[in-house]
Amino acid sequence: MKIKSRLVGGFMVVVGFVFNANAVNVNTLVTSQNKKNPKPNIIIILIDDAGYADFGFMGCQDLETPNIDQLAQSGVVLTDAHVSATVCAPSRAGLMTGKYQQRFGFEANDTGDETVGDIGLSDEVVTMADVFQEKGYKTIALGKWHLGYSESDHPNQRGFEEFYGFETGSRSYFPIKNPTQKQMLQHNGQRVVFEGYMTDVLGDQSVKYIEENKDRPFFMYLAYNAVHTPMEAKQEHLDKYKNHPRQQLAAMTWSLDENIGKLLAKLKELQLEEHTLIYFLSDNGGATNNNSRGGLLKGWKGNEFEGGHRVPFVVSWPSVIPAGQRFSGLSSSLDIFTTSMAAASIEKEEGLLLDGMNLLPYMKGEKTGHPHGKLFWRKLEESAARIGAYKLIRLERYGYTFYNLQNDLGETIDLSKKEKPDFQNAIKELETWEEYLMPPLWREDKDWMEVTYHIHQRLMENKEVLYKDPKKMKEIKAKL
Numbered sequence: 001m002k003i004k005s006r007l008v009g010g011f012m013v014v015v016g017f018v019f020n021a022n023a024v025n026v027n028t029l030v031t032s033q034n035k036k037n038p039k040p041n042i043i044i045i046l047i048d049d050a051g052y053a054d055f056g057f058m059g060c061q062d063l064e065t066p067n068i069d070q071l072a073q074s075g076v077v078l079t080d081a082h083v084s085a086t087v088c089a090p091s092r093a094g095l096m097t098g099k100y101q102q103r104f105g106f107e108a109n110d111t112g113d114e115t116v117g118d119i120g121l122s123d124e125v126v127t128m129a130d131v132f133q134e135k136g137y138k139t140i141a142l143g144k145w146h147l148g149y150s151e152s153d154h155p156n157q158r159g160f161e162e163f164y165g166f167e168t169g170s171r172s173y174f175p176i177k178n179p180t181q182k183q184m185l186q187h188n189g190q191r192v193v194f195e196g197y198m199t200d201v202l203g204d205q206s207v208k209y210i211e212e213n214k215d216r217p218f219f220m221y222l223a224y225n226a227v228h229t230p231m232e233a234k235q236e237h238l239d240k241y242k243n244h245p246r247q248q249l250a251a252m253t254w255s256l257d258e259n260i261g262k263l264l265a266k267l268k269e270l271q272l273e274e275h276t277l278i279y280f281l282s283d284n285g286g287a288t289n290n291n292s293r294g295g296l297l298k299g300w301k302g303n304e305f306e307g308g309h310r311v312p313f314v315v316s317w318p319s320v321i322p323a324g325q326r327f328s329g330l331s332s333s334l335d336i337f338t339t340s341m342a343a344a345s346i347e348k349e350e351g352l353l354l355d356g357m358n359l360l361p362y363m364k365g366e367k368t369g370h371p372h373g374k375l376f377w378r379k380l381e382e383s384a385a386r387i388g389a390y391k392l393i394r395l396e397r398y399g400y401t402f403y404n405l406q407n408d409l410g411e412t413i414d415l416s417k418k419e420k421p422d423f424q425n426a427i428k429e430l431e432t433w434e435e436y437l438m439p440p441l442w443r444e445d446k447d448w449m450e451v452t453y454h455i456h457q458r459l460m461e462n463k464e465v466l467y468k469d470p471k472k473m474k475e476i477k478a479k480l
Contacts, residue, residue, distance in 0.1 A: 054249075121147050202224060309384075335358070
């Protein structure tokens with residue numbers, strides 16, 4: 001595999017792509033929108049660092065999300081759904097390629113480090129956008145990218161005809177006077193000077209794109225940076241929630257919900273809602289610095305407990321999927337690629353490796369049970385495996401803990417000594433999975449790795465975490 005390198009300055013919980021010359025051509029796709037079995041529009045709404053329990057449809061009482069709740073009611077809420085990583089960049093790499101990102105070395109956060117430069121996505125991997133663009137779909141990425149800063153990793157080079165967003169993992173929600181290349185809002189590489197609030201800007205652009213492409217199928221990757229830090233909200237929304245204990249998060253969530261509402265209203269106005277497959281999910285668990293909540297889940301963004309990778313997940317396709325469902329089968333963001341291809345009647349080309357499953361038979365009631373019998377996670381020193389109801393956690397140089405999530409969703413009772421056969425089987429399954437992976441191509445900041453290790457060890461011991469960031473770690477160590 002060729003790898004490029006470039007240096008670049010209140011809650012409720014329920015437990016080798018090859019173009020096919022015989023593929024449907026663009027004109028057929030355009031006219032098919034008006035036929036009985038149209039090619040659906042595909043929209044992925046990916047939000048950032050949201051807590052598992054922070055939406056009305058997940059039982060939240062203090063954050064208002066009426067439009068997102070409407071979307072959830074229109075389809076299926078997947079309550080045992082996971083992303084493939086506990087931090088932003090590798091999670092996005094897994095979603096966009098439909099395979100475990102560790103297969104191509106994209107394991108740590110960000111897209112490289114000071115020793116290797118910017119690597120990002122391997123040149124050899126195929127994205128969802130590559131496939132849908134080849135099949136005649138219009139394609140756009142909106143919002144946060146965070147999958148590489150080199151020219152070959154720009155969204156326009158990874159299957160997206162249009163990119164309206166920013167390359168970096170975090171930036172101000174308000175205009176920056178002199179932004180860097182990574183920070184600037186851009187349209188296909190050209191800076192966009194904007195006024196107002198980023199969540200509104202991205203929401204307005206999503207509506208504009210739907211209007212412009214209403215007569216042909218489109219694939220939209222709508223990646224809001226909300227509710228990632230910095231905690232910045234519009235003053236009118238801060239005023240609305242002036243007495244709220246989570247004021248900034250409540251205000252940012254309200255703005256996010258408003259803009260998702262705009263998109264849903266536009267689809268309804270243009271009579272596209274019945275023929276649009278929408279996914280809504282967070283890129284990882286809630287963060288410790290945005291006041292998010294994971295409900296009964298243990299852990300948070302950056303660690304391998306359920307609070308790090310189990311996410312709120314909705315699938316809606318009104319003309320195909322019955323509304324008002326809750327689905328407890330084990331599922332993953334990796335399934336989005338495979339499910340979307342099935343929805344669009346796109347056959348997987350020989351050589352295209354996907355780790356996801358087609359969720360549609362489960363959503364339509366044609367199949368029961370779990371799409372996945374097992375799922376795996378690894379970020380450098382911390383790893384996990386889900387084998388049926390069992391959950392294994394491994395910390396290098398420390399050891400293992402083992403849980404039964406059906407009886408212990410909060411991951412507090414270590415069964416490694418009581419249920420040894422299942423424990424040993426889980427270790428074997430994790431090690432077998434790892435045989436197919438590449439070593440990570442870059443590491444994370446040393447201080448952050450030390451913090452993450454501390455968090456994992458304390459959580460495995462059911463002890464209070466003493467620090468959650470490098471600054472606090474240094475303060476505590478200085479007193480010892």
